[in-house]
Amino acid sequence: MARLNSTADLRRIITEPRPATRSKILDALDEQSIEFLKRCPFALVGTTAEDGTIEVSPKGDEPGFIRVEDPKTLLIPERVGNNLAFGLTNVLTNGKIGMIALVPATGETLRISGTAEIYDDADLVASLSSLGKPALLAMRVRIQHCYFHCARSIVRAKLWDPKAWPAPGRISFGKIIAPRIGESAEVAAQIDANVESAYTTRLWQNS
Known part of the structure; x- marks a missing residue:
């Protein structure tokens, strides 16, 4: 090629x-x-x-x-x-x-x-x-x-065809961020919980 x-x-x-x-x-x-x-x-x-x-x-x-x-x-x-x-x-x-x-x-x-x-x-x-x-x-x-x-x-x-969509998924920002700042799996879980809160109860507040 x-x-x-x-x-x-x-x-x-x-x-x-x-x-x-x-x-x-x-x-x-x-x-x-x-x-x-x-x-x-x-x-x-x-x-x-x-x-x-x-x-x-x-x-x-x-x-x-x-x-x-x-x-x-x-x-x-x-x-x-x-x-x-x-x-x-x-x-x-x-x-x-x-x-x-x-x-x-x-x-x-x-x-x-x-x-x-x-x-x-x-x-x-x-x-x-x-x-x-x-x-x-x-x-x-x-x-x-x-x-x-x-x-x-x-x-x-098939972007707008629901029958072709995969199962819903969620990215773990905790798994990305915690190891890079030297933190534990517990902190990773806290980060993910914070992200979830940003999606639900803090949609209009700065992260």
Whole structure:
């Protein structure tokens, strides 16, 4: 198997898209995109660090949490989380952003790329409240390109087919963290209990 070293190598295997396919790439949201975002409760947001490292952060909230200011501009609320803030730091570093928005039971996904800025304006974060809780910050995204991705990957994965889902599982953060800080299995169990509490009784509090 040979390694590909150029776009010419790539295009020998994956041919150029048809003009009709390229025509779906827009520079602003259309009516379908806006309606899709009104129903969207979850998105994956990609950013790039100064050293080129790529981070992808999950963002989830009530449907419509990604607010459309206008066809070229989005507002995304920042909620409480793990405080690592990799994505936010990257936005402050270079402002580049890409995202994929998903709607449950819908095969198509919405891809958006552009630039972003972060705001802490009191009125703005209050306007992005959820269940009475204002956003910590607001990210304003200026859209450069957006388009719907076809449903093939979702269909192949059977992502929205409950009959194809594996049994529910849970990651043990305790098993990851405790050995790395020189702690015992008892501390690992305490960490897992704390995580469970964050999912249930402290969903709106910082970890």
